[in-house]
Amino acid sequence: MKQGTATLPLKRPQSMKSSRRWALIWSYVFLVLFAVFFLMPPIYMLITSLKGSGEISAVTNPWWVYYPTLENYTALLGSSTYMTFFRNSALVASIVVAVTMMISIPAAFALSRMKFWGSATLATGVFLTYLVPDTLLFIPLFKIFAWVREYTGIELINHWWALIIIYPTLTVPFATWILIAYFASIPKELDEAALIDGAGYIQMLTRIFIPVALPGIIAATIFAFTVAWSQFLYPLAFTTSADQLVLPVGIVTTLIKGDVYNWGQIMTGALLGAAPPLLIYAFLMDYYIAGLTAGATKG
Amino acid sequence: MAETMSGAVAPQTRRPMTMKRFVRRRSTIAFFMALPLILLIALLVVYPAFFSMYLATLNKSMERFVGLGNFEFLFKRDTFWMVVKQSCIFAVSAVFFKALIGFVLAHFVHTIPAKGQRKWRGMLLVPWVIPPAMSTLGWFWLFDPTYSAFNWIFVRIGIDPVNWLGEPFWARFSVILVNIWYGAPFFLIMYLAALKSVPDQLFEAASIDGANWWQKIWYITLPMMRNIISITVLFSLIVTFANFDIVRILTSGGPVDQTHVFATWAFNLGIQGNDIPLGASVSLFMFPILGIAAIFILRGVNKRGNEA
Numbered sequence: 001m002k003q004g005t006a007t008l009p010l011k012r013p014q015s016m017k018s019s020r021r022w023a024l025i026w027s028y029v030f031l032v033l034f035a036v037f038f039l040m041p042p043i044y045m046l047i048t049s050l051k052g053s054g055e056i057s058a059v060t061n062p063w064w065v066y067y068p069t070l071e072n073y074t075a076l077l078g079s080s081t082y083m084t085f086f087r088n089s090a091l092v093a094s095i096v097v098a099v100t101m102m103i104s105i106p107a108a109f110a111l112s113r114m115k116f117w118g119s120a121t122l123a124t125g126v127f128l129t130y131l132v133p134d135t136l137l138f139i140p141l142f143k144i145f146a147w148v149r150e151y152t153g154i155e156l157i158n159h160w161w162a163l164i165i166i167y168p169t170l171t172v173p174f175a176t177w178i179l180i181a182y183f184a185s186i187p188k189e190l191d192e193a194a195l196i197d198g199a200g201y202i203q204m205l206t207r208i209f210i211p212v213a214l215p216g217i218i219a220a221t222i223f224a225f226t227v228a229w230s231q232f233l234y235p236l237a238f239t240t241s242a243d244q245l246v247l248p249v250g251i252v253t254t255l256i257k258g259d260v261y262n263w264g265q266i267m268t269g270a271l272l273g274a275a276p277p278l279l280i281y282a283f284l285m286d287y288y289i290a291g292l293t294a295g296a297t298k299g
Numbered sequence: 300m301a302e303t304m305s306g307a308v309a310p311q312t313r314r315p316m317t318m319k320r321f322v323r324r325r326s327t328i329a330f331f332m333a334l335p336l337i338l339l340i341a342l343l344v345v346y347p348a349f350f351s352m353y354l355a356t357l358n359k360s361m362e363r364f365v366g367l368g369n370f371e372f373l374f375k376r377d378t379f380w381m382v383v384k385q386s387c388i389f390a391v392s393a394v395f396f397k398a399l400i401g402f403v404l405a406h407f408v409h410t411i412p413a414k415g416q417r418k419w420r421g422m423l424l425v426p427w428v429i430p431p432a433m434s435t436l437g438w439f440w441l442f443d444p445t446y447s448a449f450n451w452i453f454v455r456i457g458i459d460p461v462n463w464l465g466e467p468f469w470a471r472f473s474v475i476l477v478n479i480w481y482g483a484p485f486f487l488i489m490y491l492a493a494l495k496s497v498p499d500q501l502f503e504a505a506s507i508d509g510a511n512w513w514q515k516i517w518y519i520t521l522p523m524m525r526n527i528i529s530i531t532v533l534f535s536l537i538v539t540f541a542n543f544d545i546v547r548i549l550t551s552g553g554p555v556d557q558t559h560v561f562a563t564w565a566f567n568l569g570i571q572g573n574d575i576p577l578g579a580s581v582s583l584f585m586f587p588i589l590g591i592a593a594i595f596i597l598r599g600v601n602k603r604g605n606e607a
Contacts, residue, residue, distance in 0.1 A: 023410050023512075024410060026407075027408075027410040027411050028411065030403070030404070031411070031423075034400070034423065035422055035423060038423055038425060038426050038483075038484065039425060040441075041434055041437040041438055041441060041480070042429060042437065044437060044440070044441060044448060045434075045436075045437040048440065059446070061451070062446065063448060063451075063452075103335040103336050103339060106332035106335075107333045107335065109332060110328075110330070110333040111333060113329075114326065114329035114332075115326070115329070116326035116329040116333075117326065117330075122333065122337065124597065126340070127596075127597075128593055128597075129340050129344050129345075131534075131537055131592070131593055132344055132348060133537065133538065133541030133562075133585065133589075135541040135542075135561070135562035135565065135566075135582060135585065136351065136541065136582050136585055136586070136589075137343075137351070138566070138582075139351055139354065139565060139570070139575055139578045139579045139582055140347035140348070140579065141343070141347050142569070143350070143575055144346075144347060165343070168343075169340075169343045169344050173340070201325070201328055226428070229430060230430030230431060230433075232430075232547075233543045233544070237566065237570050248432035248433060249432075251433070251436065252432065252436070252548060261443075263440055263446070266440070267437065270434075270436045271433070273433050274428075274429040277429065278425075278428055288428075289420075289424070289488055289492075292485070292489070293488060293489060
């Protein structure tokens with residue numbers, strides 16, 4: 001064995017080197033191919049968003065902009081309907097993030113550090129809940145909303161704030177799951193030291209766990225925001241009037257008028273709608289990826 | 300449980316009274332900290348899930364109990380069997396190609412010099428970051444019957460234009476393609492992270508023993524990544540099986556219901572068609588796959604827990 005390591009590179013250094021070079025060439029060829037495939041739709045959306053409606057309907061080269069214009073952007077940013085969608089989305093997403101963190105952080109702390117009766121079962125349950133898809137729950141939730149109206153008079157259907165109640169079912173289980181993993185990696189000596197110094201559990205959480213597990217908390221926040229921002233099924237099922245819609249549903253339902261598609265505006269709307277998650281990703285890529293790989297995520 | 304016991308017993312021998320009270324107080328605090336989570340899961344996930352089973356046994360106006368009547372009705376309809384078939388084709392083929400592309404790309408990214416890896420990884424994850432409803436609109440526009448940008452290229456290189464979303468075969472192909480496009484980057488990230496954790500010495504040793512690249516993958520990479528591959532595939536099966544956004548926006552189930560999956564058909568029947576019990580019955584068919592996958596994943600999670 002030992003002799004092998006020493007002699008082999010000497011025996012055929014040329015072939016090792018050239019096979020390495022070929023591996024590199026093939027890697028780059030395929031990476032470029034797939035990068036083209038992966039980036040083509042967003043780039044095409046950008047191209048279309050820069051075209052006026054005249055250029056879109058005149059069948060010129062769809063992959064090139066001959067007369068770039070920002071008219072779609074100014075039209076949408078000046079449109080009160082579109083800005084309402086944006087406002088609704090921003091409000092829903094940021095409140096959901098706050099609610100998610102307020103539920104997940106204490107729960108993850110309790111589940112990872114302070115064992116209580118049934119806590120192990122609960123941790124598994126959290127994970128299982130994460131597997132329950134929204135497509136299974138929207139019909140019963142729709143009916144439950146109707147009942148709530150019948151018995152309490154509170155109307156939940158067709159109000160954007162009702163989404164704040166149901167989105168946490170999508171964000172909390174996974175956020176808790178990531179945070180349990182991060183909290184569990186904090187050495188026990190730290191909390192023992194804190195306890196000896198007379199800190200209570202709340203202090204232990206705010207002074208030690210939250211600062212030390214901050215990367216995990218950022219990752220969970222990004223995850224919660226992205227999920228809340230992208231959610232399509234619940235708002236489609238539960239909201240209908242234009243002033244209550246969030247971005248994804250708003251673009252799909254209102255920019256398409258009858259069978260008339262204003263493609264320039266639809267693409268612009270979709271791109272602007274994709275901008276917040278993309279910006280977060282661009283600036284916090286490492287946290288984003290850490291969150292993805294922390295627990296095996298949905299894919 | 301065992302840990303709880305030992306944690307509670309060991310200090311007790313030293314300071315019986317105070318420690319006992321301390322432990323009791325601790326578990327009470329812990330319970331209250333987890334209470335919002337418990338309430339959320341119980342009221343908005345577990346209860347609706349069981350409630351949908353109850354709903355599935357009612358008639359359309361939800362006044363009469365019909366037992367398995369809705370299911371009998373479904374089993375007699377051709378559309379239902381078509382949806383079952385399409386859901387399976389959709390989920391299995393999409394997950395297979397997502398995993399394959401993710402695996403291959405992860406190797407390519409892993410091969411290039413470390414300096415450039417970050418850049419490529421960042422670029423290749425973009426489809427996953429864009430909200431699927433938004434990117435599917437972009438695809439919808441690429442597939443547009445009159446202005447399709449793909450057909451424009453096809454015509455230039457002498458291929459007949461394709462009616463992407465109008466013909467059943469191509470419509471099925473399109474929804475699967477978009478799903479692969481959206482999901483493959485996720486597999487890439489997971490597999491790349493897993494590849495990084497395989498010790499380089501293993502590959503070095505193998506090349507010294509004269510192993511070719513195929514043998515390295517078969518005897519080193521795959522066994523080392525077995526856990527992560529099975530977990531990601533199971534997850535993806537669940538999510539792809541339950542997919543809604545892509546099919547809804549691209550085809551709304553058309554042409555003639557050929558591309559419907561369980562979720563979109565349940566939406567059509569339950570919310571748009573106002574037959575909530577029937578919609579609930581359709582969506583319940585997502586449960587079996589969920590249950591099977593959950594069992595496997597739980598076994599994986601427990602194993603992971605034991606190793607740690």
